[in-house]
Amino acid sequence: MTIRVAVVGATGKMGQLALRLIEEADDLEPFAALDSRSSLDELDGADVxxxxxxxxxxxxxxxxxxxxxxxxxxxxxxxxVDRIADIRRRHRETDGAxxxxxxxxxSIGSVLGSAFAAMAAPFFESIEIVEAHHAGKVDSPSGTAVRTAELMADARGTDGPVAAPHADQRARGQLVAGVPVHSLRLSGLLAEQRVVLGGDxxxxxxxxxxxxxxSYEAGILLALRSAPGREGVTVGLDALLDLGLPAGER
Incomplete structure (x- = not known):
């Protein structure tokens, strides 16, 4: 069965990448390609x-x-987390959603990096994240850093929050799930995340x-092929890789 895909943001770099992957895949086909001038009604009827x-x-x-x-x-x-919680409520209130x-x-490698960080988190009291992206990225901290911090907080469980001295100082980064996150936005790079865990x-x-x-290609294809058969609201590609991590319930 061929999956018909509507791409919203089709003129951007990631949108163009997604369209190419869809056109090259035997089990996917373009349903609609939407840009900023398109009506969202154009995605109605797509398989995903x-x-x-x-x-x-x-x-x-x-x-x-x-x-x-x-x-x-x-x-x-x-x-x-709050915006996703709103989507969960909207989803529950919509019959047939x-x-x-x-x-x-x-990126599969990025997902694994976050999983490794969650595995290590219970063994260290001091943890910080430094994430760097290209200068054109409009949000900070990155969604990857937020997801990583949340997974580490979940993994620590009853161990409580990490040690984050002087967290009230702006240069100490933004606290996400109790973990200081530092964001760099620089020309000359694409993306990097470094989780530093400190012990005795x-x-x-x-x-x-x-x-x-x-590096995003395998993950895009996995998500497009998996979403039509899933239910509810899920956060993280790791849920599709069976890594045993929480499915974004924070």
């Missing part, structure tokens, strides 16, 4: 939609997909570096 726009537009797109009973993959950053899959990062006489760094947008 993928949102690759910007934080200001993403909320309306997801709400429309829920109302239209179209499964949606959300690849746009800037979704906080299809899956909503939030994907902070389509040692530190552990878990680093993922994105060198090329090609």
């Amino acid at each position: 939609a993928i949102d690759l726009t910007h934080p200001g537009a993403s909320g309306e797109i997801v709400a429309h997909a829920i109302a239209a009973r179209v499964p949606v993959v959300v690849g746009t950053s800037g979704w906080s 299809r899956a909503v899959l939030f994907v902070p990062n389509f 006489g040692e530190t552990l760094s878990i680093v993922h570096t994105t060198i090329s947008p090609s």
Whole structure:
């Protein structure tokens, strides 16, 4: 069976990448390609939609997909825990609503890096995240950093929050689930996340570096193929990889 995909944000770099992957795949086909001038009604009837726009537009797109009973993959950053909670409520209140899959990062390596950080978190009291992206990224901290911090907080459980001295000082970063996150926005790079965990006489760094947008291809295809068969609201590509991590319930 061929999956018909509506791409929202089709003129952007990620949108163009998604369209190419859809056209090249035997089991996917383009249903609609929407830009900023398109009516969201154009995605109605698709087997799945993928949102690759910007934080200001993403909320309306997801709400429309829920109302239209179209499964949606959300690849746009800037979704906080509170905003996702609102989507969960809207989803529960809509009869026949299809899956909503939030994907902070389509890179399999990035997802594994976050999983490794969650595995290590219970063993260290001091943890901080430094994430760096290209200068054009409009949100900070990144969705990947937020997801990583939330997973580490969940993994620590009754151990409580990490040690974050002087968290009231602006230079100490933004606290996300109790973890200081520092965001860099620089020309000359694509994306990197470094989780630094400190213990007695040692530190552990878990680093993922994105060198090329090609690193997102496997994750985009996995999300598009999985979303039509899922239910409810899920956060994180890790839910599709069976890594045993929480499915974004924070």
